[in-house]
């Protein structure tokens with residue numbers, strides 16, 4: 533017999549420390565395997581905060597990622613409840629999902645992304661040149677962390693530099709939960725306008741890049757190529773930028789860990805994994821909905837109900853990690869879900885890892901005395917964005 | 932000990948290649964797993980168990996030697 537249900541909660545969002553998940557998660561994770569949750573507007577659904585259940589849910593065949601059934605776990609006017617656009621495979625299920633994913637994954641393998649390291653290094657160093665020019669007091673987010681990932685992705689798919697900044701703004705708007713409907717619509721239509729100019733032009737004249745290869749492959753329509761390009765742009769920009777910035781902020785505020793890293797650069801790979809686990813910037817988690825009534829974690833999840841997997845809570849599960857709330861860059865036990873799990877596990881994960889590794893290495897190498905230029909509690913946090921991170925990061929250093 | 936990798940179910944997440952690039956690679960066409968060494972030494976057992984638990988599709992199977 534299952535225990536009686538507790539009254540539904542809403543998604544915990546209040547943090548007492550910028551590096552820790554919202555405080556409300558721990559008691560729920562301790563209490564039960566799956567929690568009744570009330571979605572904005574009062575729709576009943578569920579919340580998963582434990583590692584084992586999260587992994588099980590994200591590979592469960594009775595749960596769908598299709599956009600038309602997903603409800604946002606936090607209030608926002610951005611909600612769109614129609615089906616995903618052709619080629620926008622993140623919010624689809626197999627076999628549609630795997631059809632697209634198989635066409636694109638070859639460009640994002642461990643080996644292929646490592647081959648991109650020289651290009652990424654060049655971009656990282658150019659942005660660090662800008663940081664040097666901007667001088668102490670500069671905002672690391674503006675000059676470095678948000679520019680590097682967007683430049684890398686634009687270079688991979690051949691988006692001209694002249695378009696990048698405005699695309700970046702539109703991606704930012706569509707990820708801001710507090711954006712109004714007119715703001716969001718303007719951003720979406722500007723993005724679509726760009727795609728409708730860019731993709732057909734490249735189809736007439738395919739370049740030597742990822743988009744060119746997809747076009748030459750001949751398996752995708754213009755609409756699908758547009759959906760795929762949009763998915764790559766929105767998937768890469770904000771996620772990696774916030775993670776890059778959040779990692780720098782966390783390392784600066786954990787000087788012991790930063791010192792360990794400087795002493796032993798071999799730790800970089802493990803440090804990146806640990807930062808992905810500890811910081812889990814996909815703070816709204818991953819959502820799925822039940823395709824049928826299904827027994828899960830001792831409860832009956834009704835057809836159509838949404839389950840949110842709280843990735844930040846899952847990655848701090850004490851059943852899974854020793855001292856989960858400690859940032860320990862020497863940790864060898866990874867397997868975090870910061871990049872998801874199952875067939876939707878992040879397509880760009882190896883690219884992200886390479887950008888993070890190269891980015892941290894170069895930054896702390898060229899600016900060994902880097903520190904915050906303002907007290908830590910003055911750093912504004914992007915609680916109201918789909919991806920969490922510092923809104924700005926003023927830094928200084930000894931010349 | 933013997934490893935098998937089922938390319939039909941593999942979802943190309945690359946956890947295998949990330950953890951043990953000497954044993955696994957991914958194809959350039961669709962990113963699916965390519966087994967480089969199906970019978971590594973027993974010294975790799977821990978690494979392989981880790982990969983089996985991290986592989987999100989269940990594509991990788993490990994047949995451990997009886998009694999090992």
Ligand code: HEM
Nearest residue numbers: 622767768771772775814818870871872876878879880884
């Ligand atoms: C540190 C940076 C990143 C983080 C934290 C991150 C996080 C995630 C997470 C948690 C998911 C799973 C969502 C779910 O299961 O519902 C995901 C999927 C995805 N990510 Fe990332 N991501 C990052 C970087 C990137 C980059 C650089 C790209 C560029 C290609 C990218 C493209 C995608 C795509 C296309 C999906 C959907 C995959 C699918 O449905 O098959 N991400 N990401």
Ligand code: SF4
Nearest residue numbers: 941942944945947986
């Ligand atoms: S970890 Fe599993 S799903 Fe990922 S590439 Fe390797 S075999 Fe395929």
